[in-house]
Amino acid sequence: xxxxxxxxxxxxxxxxxxxxxxxxxxxxxxxxxxxxxxxxxxxxxxxxxxxxxxxxxxxxxxxxxxxxxxxxxxxxxxxxxxxxxxxxxxxxxxxxxxxxxxxxxxxxxxxxxxxxxxxxxxxxxxxxxxxxxxxxxxxxxxxxxxxxxxxxxxxxxxxxxxxxxxxxxxxxxxxxxxxxxx
Amino acid sequence: xxxxxxxxxxxxxxxxxxxxxxxxxxxxxxxxxxxxxxxxxxxxxxxxxxxxxxxxxxxxxxxxxxxxxxxxxxxxxxxxxxxxxxxxxxxxxxxxxxxxxxxxxxxxxxxxxxxxxxxxxxxxxxxxxxxxxxxxxxxxxxxxxxxxxxxxxxxxxxxxxxxxxxxxxxxxxxxxxxxxxx
DNA sequence: ATCTATTCGGAGACTAGCTCCGTTTTATAA
DNA sequence: TTATAAAACGGAGCTAGTCTCCGAATAGAT
Numbered sequence: 545x546x547x548x549x550x551x552x553x554x555x556x557x558x559x560x561x562x563x564x565x566x567x568x569x570x571x572x573x574x575x576x577x578x579x580x581x582x583x584x585x586x587x588x589x590x591x592x593x594x595x596x597x598x599x600x601x602x603x604x605x606x607x608x609x610x611x612x613x614x615x616x617x618x619x620x621x622x623x624x625x626x627x628x629x630x631x632x633x634x635x636x637x638x639x640x641x642x643x644x645x646x647x648x649x650x651x652x653x654x655x656x657x658x659x660x661x662x663x664x665x666x667x668x669x670x671x672x673x674x675x676x677x678x679x680x681x682x683x684x685x686x687x688x689x690x691x692x693x694x695x696x697x698x699x700x701x702x703x704x705x706x707x708x709x710x711x712x713x714x715x716x717x718x719x720x721x722x723x724x725x726x
Numbered sequence: 727x728x729x730x731x732x733x734x735x736x737x738x739x740x741x742x743x744x745x746x747x748x749x750x751x752x753x754x755x756x757x758x759x760x761x762x763x764x765x766x767x768x769x770x771x772x773x774x775x776x777x778x779x780x781x782x783x784x785x786x787x788x789x790x791x792x793x794x795x796x797x798x799x800x801x802x803x804x805x806x807x808x809x810x811x812x813x814x815x816x817x818x819x820x821x822x823x824x825x826x827x828x829x830x831x832x833x834x835x836x837x838x839x840x841x842x843x844x845x846x847x848x849x850x851x852x853x854x855x856x857x858x859x860x861x862x863x864x865x866x867x868x869x870x871x872x873x874x875x876x877x878x879x880x881x882x883x884x885x886x887x888x889x890x891x892x893x894x895x896x897x898x899x900x901x902x903x904x905x906x907x908x
Numbered sequence: 909a910t911c912t913a914t915t916c917g918g919a920g921a922c923t924a925g926c927t928c929c930g931t932t933t934t935a936t937a938a
Numbered sequence: 939t940t941a942t943a944a945a946a947c948g949g950a951g952c953t954a955g956t957c958t959c960c961g962a963a964t965a966g967a968t
Contacts, residue, residue: 553914553965579955590917595957651882685897689890693897696878700833708871715867715875719901735934735945761924772948777926 560597562587568608575647576605605656609649612642613660620667628674632681633717635671636694639664640713643698644706650695665691681720690720742779744769750790757829758787787838791831794824795842802849810856814863815899817853818876821846822895825880826888832877847873863902872902 552560566587570578580601584594598604619638623631643650654661669687676683693716698709734742748769752760762783766776780786801820805813825832836843851869858865879894 555965556915559916580957581955584917591956592917592958592960593915596915600957682897684893686890688887689894689897692887692890693875693878693894696881697874699878705870705874708868708874711866712871712875715864715871715898715901715904717901718904719897719899722897722900737933738946741947762926763924766948773925774927774929774948775946778946782926 556597559587559589559593562589563594563597563604564607567604571605571608572646576601576652580604602656605652606660609646609653609656610660612646612649613653613664616642617663617667620671624670624674628671628678629680632671632675635668636690636713636717639668639691639694640698640709643695644701644709650691651699654691654695661691682722685720690716738779741769741771741775744771745776745779745786746789749786753787753790754829758783758834762786784838787834788842791828791835791838792842794828794831795835795846798824799845799849802853806852806856810853810860811862814853814857817850818872818895818899821850821873821876822880822891825877826883826891832873833881836873836877843873864904867902 563583567583570583570586580594581591583604584591587594594604598607616635616639620635623635639650646652650664653664665687668691672681672685672687672690675681676685694713697712697716701709745765749765752765752768762776763773765786766773769776776786780789798817798821802817805817821832828834832846835846847869850873854863854867854869854872857863858867875898876895879891879898883891
């Protein structure tokens with residue numbers, strides 16, 4: 545049960561949760577462009593109720609993906625004191641895994657919530673800076689570059705393309721190691 | 727004047743051209759999601775006429791970008807007998823330039839026309855194979871990987887992000903040079 | 909049990925995609 | 939020329955989806 549704010553009325557809280565769970569299920573199955581009416585219907589509430597809790601599609605997407613974003617951010621913290629190259633690599637792998645699993649969530653997050661996206665960027669930039677201080681990654685790279693590459697990599701993929709992801713990450717990572725501007 | 731097929735009636739040909747030019751202008755300014763009605767209106771024809779010539783959004787996009795795709799394919803041929811690494815690099819630069827200029831045209835093309843996309847892929851794969859034969863690019867890369875990376879790079883960019891493109895291409899290209907699976 | 913603030917939910921306004929078909933225009937040939 | 943048939947036009951109108959508004963229903967406090 546996810547509390548939206550302090551003290552919603554019981555029915556409101558119930559419907560909020562129902563909508564969130566239903567939306568996640570449907571987004572996963574049909575992508576984020578499904579008719580919002582169908583989410584409301586399947587959750588057993590009226591369309592008006594959906595729009596009261598989530599005034600537009602973005603805010604619903606944001607709410608659905610917030611826990612995932614949080615997980616990725618937490619992961620970054622937990623990796624902060626491990627060896628810089630492995631930390632960055634492992635973190636990027638996690639971002640990619642989420643992005644695969646949740647149908648390009650990185651891009652969704654970017655479109656739906658600048659706020660969530662910049663939190664993500666901030667978390668990652670710690671790891672990137674560590675790797676750069678250790679001379680493991682060229683110095684002219686910014687975290688937004690990495691997120692762009694990695695998110696773009698995984699958006700809108702067919703089954704066969706998913707199989708290529710590991711190779712492509714390797715390419716990117718080994719590209720990152722090269723000299724830089726100097 | 728672009729002939730659609732042999733012998734259209736004069737008014738039909740005129741409207742076809744008008745729609746194409748108007749669509750290109752509007753896509754460039756407002757992106758490919760604009761209301762098709764607005765294209766018809768600005769071209770001075772009825773919406774029915776637009777749909778007769780272009781039965782859906784994809785076919786209009788495909789028609790608008792076809793000359794660009796052709797240019798990129800032609801470029802690939804013209805580079806075929808130059809030094810393999812430079813050829814591939816220059817070709818990818820051209821793809822990226824188009825993609826910047828035409829608002830992520832690579833991805834559009836992929837979504838709008840599997841056919842155009844696979845022609846693009848075929849043209850590029852010649853250059854890629856040359857580079858791989860010369861041991862300049864790791865052998866486990868496919869042309870679709872490259873197109874995906876490069877298109878991903880340039881889709882949906884803000885002004886500041888455009889400035890990062892050169893760096894990111896460098897990253898990708900230097901990543902491509904590394905060992906491979908062996 | 910009563911009352912009031914909160915929430916519900918669907919009717920309906922609005923927008924964009926797309927189709928259908930009566931009207932208009934072009935090309936042809938008499 | 940003019941008549942005619944085929945081709946093309948274009949917008950009314952259908953569908954589907956987003957989003958709003960407000961009378962009805964409900965929770966929870968007294």
